[in-house]
Amino acid sequence: MYEIPFNSPYFTGNELVYLQDAQKRGRLSSNGEYTRKCQHFFESRYGFERVFLTHSCTQALEMAALVLDLGPGDEVILPSYAYVSTANAFALRGCSLVFADSRPDFPAIDETKIEDLISPRTRALVIVHYGGMSCNMEKIIELSIKHDIYLIEDAAAAIDAYYLDSNGEEIPLGSMGHMATFSFHETKNISCGEGGMLVLNDVSFIDRAEHIWSRGTNRKSYERGLSAAYQWVSIGSAFAPSEINAAWLWAQLEQIEHIKNKRKIIWDWYDEHLEALFENFGIKRPTIPEFVRQNYHLYYLTCTGLEQRQDLIEFLQSRGVLAVFHYQCLHLSPFFREQYQGEPLYEAEKFQNTLLRLPLFVDLDRNQLQGLIQGGK
């Protein structure tokens, strides 16, 4: 046990109230009152065209691949410095994966290295807003339009985060791709244990997505009286979560501002206090590109190498603080490395070996943390 764990889920206090209310309503399966409330919240607050809650971001990515009807022979470009699900959802459909490098200054995909990877078979570009921090979207959207490829934002950690465009406008992450996926896993800013959602920003996908979401049936149009019979109309799966998940999520969404503000205080505190502690060792604070308007999902340091990072992890451990590294490059993974035929991806490897995430959660006690780090036992 650590005195300061890496993450500790935050509870607003209303989770059990809404669970009880869902029970009283007498409907706990999918697509009830709380599911609709949550979906409407996102559609109205961020201008998302259509939202489907799912059991996870992993499932939302799988649903995206199904909605786009991707399969063998189709190429999908994505960053190597990403979570397993970002790639696995497309591997499941038999797509060919083409991995891109990170920016030198920042772990997100290097937008200048994408165009060389595009081929006549490229159907989709999946980007990851690393730690809830935006990719350089104007260049990425331009590529998607120029080459007529679908753009999917893996915005798993990017709830209530924005991209500052060149006109000075803040655009919600998840509203710029044809589709976007989000996570409500316990480790994310807003959570219901396990949960996620698929966002559609292109209305032409809505009917197909509704069928795929509802086990391949026309249940929605049947319930609205628009179809004479309830039947099998498409491939699909059971992607829709129960009202139990949605009721919990609703209690969290009501506190979205509060949660972000609390996280910002900790993020800013790290950024002010760590430089003096670590600069002599060459350990760096994050460099955040000017177009990022973040949601304070994570705070990371970059070390000079693997060995120094291990020393830092052990130093923090000895003081009762758990810090953890992050993604292992997907192109070098045990599952993929034999198939990988692309160039070396040096920047992604650099972040694999040097990046360290510090504890960041709403109830983190900064005085306790400072005492532990500086106290010296």
Ligand SMILES: *Cc1c(COP(=O)(O)O)cnc(C)c1O
């Ligand atoms: C957390 C995360 C996922 C997985 O989300 P789940 O809801 O746990 O399936 C996928 N992609 C990225 C970038 C993530 O950060």
